Amino acid sequence: MAKIAGKGRKPRRPYHHGNLRRGLLDEALATIRAEGVDRLTLREIGTRLGVSRTALYRHFADKRALLAAVATEGFRTLRQHLEAAWVEGGRNREAFEAMGTAYIRFAIANSSHYRVMFGGSIDPKVCGPELAAEAAGAFQALVDALSSLQRAGIVRADDTLTTARYVWAVVHGVSMLAINGQLPDPVSIDGLTRYTSDRLLTGIDVGRALSGAPRG
Amino acid sequence: MAKIAGKGRKPRRPYHHGNLRRGLLDEALATIRAEGVDRLTLREIGTRLGVSRTALYRHFADKRALLAAVATEGFRTLRQHLEAAWVEGGRNREAFEAMGTAYIRFAIANSSHYRVMFGGSIDPKVCGPELAAEAAGAFQALVDALSSLQRAGIVRADDTLTTARYVWAVVHGVSMLAINGQLPDPVSIDGLTRYTSDRLLTGIDVGRALSGAPRG
DNA sequence: ACCTGAACACCGTTCAAGT
DNA sequence: ACCTGAACACCGTTCAAGT
Numbered sequence: 001m002a003k004i005a006g007k008g009r010k011p012r013r014p015y016h017h018g019n020l021r022r023g024l025l026d027e028a029l030a031t032i033r034a035e036g037v038d039r040l041t042l043r044e045i046g047t048r049l050g051v052s053r054t055a056l057y058r059h060f061a062d063k064r065a066l067l068a069a070v071a072t073e074g075f076r077t078l079r080q081h082l083e084a085a086w087v088e089g090g091r092n093r094e095a096f097e098a099m100g101t102a103y104i105r106f107a108i109a110n111s112s113h114y115r116v117m118f119g120g121s122i123d124p125k126v127c128g129p130e131l132a133a134e135a136a137g138a139f140q141a142l143v144d145a146l147s148s149l150q151r152a153g154i155v156r157a158d159d160t161l162t163t164a165r166y167v168w169a170v171v172h173g174v175s176m177l178a179i180n181g182q183l184p185d186p187v188s189i190d191g192l193t194r195y196t197s198d199r200l201l202t203g204i205d206v207g208r209a210l211s212g213a214p215r216g
Numbered sequence: 217m218a219k220i221a222g223k224g225r226k227p228r229r230p231y232h233h234g235n236l237r238r239g240l241l242d243e244a245l246a247t248i249r250a251e252g253v254d255r256l257t258l259r260e261i262g263t264r265l266g267v268s269r270t271a272l273y274r275h276f277a278d279k280r281a282l283l284a285a286v287a288t289e290g291f292r293t294l295r296q297h298l299e300a301a302w303v304e305g306g307r308n309r310e311a312f313e314a315m316g317t318a319y320i321r322f323a324i325a326n327s328s329h330y331r332v333m334f335g336g337s338i339d340p341k342v343c344g345p346e347l348a349a350e351a352a353g354a355f356q357a358l359v360d361a362l363s364s365l366q367r368a369g370i371v372r373a374d375d376t377l378t379t380a381r382y383v384w385a386v387v388h389g390v391s392m393l394a395i396n397g398q399l400p401d402p403v404s405i406d407g408l409t410r411y412t413s414d415r416l417l418t419g420i421d422v423g424r425a426l427s428g429a430p431r432g
Numbered sequence: 433a434c435c436t437g438a439a440c441a442c443c444g445t446t447c448a449a450g451t
Numbered sequence: 452a453c454c455t456g457a458a459c460a461c462c463g464t465t466c467a468a469g470t
Contacts, residue, residue, distance in 0.1 A: 173389025
C-alpha cells in the first residue's frame with residue numbers, strides 16, 4: 001500500500017500506520033463487538049494499535065466523536081442490507097417484508113453496534129452532519145420502498161413519511177426488545193419477527209381472519 | 217416519621233437519614249432526570265445528601281445495582297399509568313389505544329428514566345429478580361388488557377403472548393425514536409402516536425380504506 | 433502534520449477504622 | 452449496624468515538547 005521510498009527520498013512513511021483513523025475505527029468497533037460500549041477505553045485502543053494514548057485526538061475531537069463515527073458506519077451498513085433485501089426480493093410486498101426481517105436480523109447480529117447507533121449516548125444535533133445524513137440515508141431506503149408500494153396500490157396511501165416512521169418504529173422496537181434480552185429465547189424472537197411481518201400490514205384486529213398465523 | 221425518643225432512651229436516631237436508601241434512590245433519579253445517566257456520579261450523590269461517598273455501599277452492591285433499583289421503580293410507575301389508562305378508559309378498544317398513548321407519553325415525559333429502564337446498561341439476568349419481576353408486571357398489564365379484548369372478539373385470537381410482545385415492540389419503538397430525537401419535532405411525534413393508534417389494529421395495507429387518517 | 437510523555441481532574445471501589 | 456477517610460487503580464483530556 002505505502003509508496004516504496006525511492007533512493008533519494010527519505011523513507012518517511014507515517015509513524016505507525018498508513019491510516020490511523022481507519023485503524024482506530026476498526027479497533028473501536030472490534031472492542032464494542034467483543035465487550036460492549038461501556039468497556040471501550042481510548043487508552044486500550046491506543047496501546048492495542050501500538051500508538052500513544054493521545055494519538056487519537058489527532059483524528060477525533062473526543063470519545064463521543066469516535067462513537068459518532070462508529071455509528072455513522074453502522075447506518076451505512078444497515079442501509080446496504082436494507083437495499084439489498086428490497087432489490088433482491090423483487091421490490092414487491094414480499095421484498096418489503098424481507099426488508100423488515102433484514103433490519104431485525106442486522107440489529108441482532110450487530111447488537112452492540114446497533115446500541116451505539118441508537119443508544120442515546122450520542123445526540124444527532126451535536127455530532128456533525130455526517131451521522132445525521134447517513135441515518136437519513138438508511139431511513140430513505142425505507143421511504144423509497146414504501147413509496148413504491150403505495151404507487152402499486154399495495155400500501156395505504158397515507159402520508160408516506162408518517163407511514164415510514166411507523167414501520168421504522170415497529171422494526172426498531174422488535175430489535176430493541178430482542179437485543180435487550182426482554183424476549184425469553186431465540187424461538188420467541190423468530191416468532192415475533194414472523195408475526196411482525198404479518199401484522200404490520202394487516203393489523204391485529206379481527207376481520208382479516210384468514211391469512212394469519214395459527215394461535216400457536 | 218422517626219420515633220420520638222423517650223426519656224430513658226438514648227436519642228439514637230440514625231446518622232443522617234431515617235432512610236438513606238430512599239434518599240439515594242430519589243437523589244439518583246433527580247440527577248438522572250436533570251442531567252442524564254452519564255452524568256450520574258456516586259460521589260456527588262453522597263455529598264449532595266451530606267453523607268460519605270462510600271455510604272452508598274451499605275445499601276447497594278455497586279453503581280449498577282443502584283441503577284437497577286431506579287429502573288425497577290420506573291417499571292412500577294409505568295404499570296400504574298398503563299392500568300389507570302385501561303381502567304379509566306372503560307376496558308374497551310378505545311381504552312387499549314389510550315394505554316398505548318399513555319405508554320408513549322410516559323416514555324417521553326420521563327425520557328432519561330425510561331432510557332435507564334431499557335438502555336441495556338443493566339442486564340436482566342444479573343440484576344436480581346426484583347427488576348425482572350417488576351418489568352414482567354408492567355408487561356402483564358398489557359397482556360391482561362389484550363386478553364380481555366381477545367375474549368370480546370375485538371382483537372385477533374392469535375397467541376396472546378406473541379401479540380402482546382408485538383404491541384409492546386410498537387409502542388416501545390415509537391417511544392425510542394421520539395426520545396432519541398429521531399423524529400424532527402413534537403408535531404411529528406403526536407402524528408406518529410395517533411397514526412400508531414390507528415394502524416396497530418388495522419394494519420397499513422389497503423382494504424380498510426375508510427377509517428384511516430387523511431394523507432395530510 | 434503527526435505523535436509522545438507527563439500531568440490534571442475525575443471516577444468507582446476497597447478496606448481498616450471509628451461510633 | 453452504619454458511616455468515615457484514606458488509598459488504589461483507572462479513566463478522558465490537555466499541553467508543552469519532540470521529529
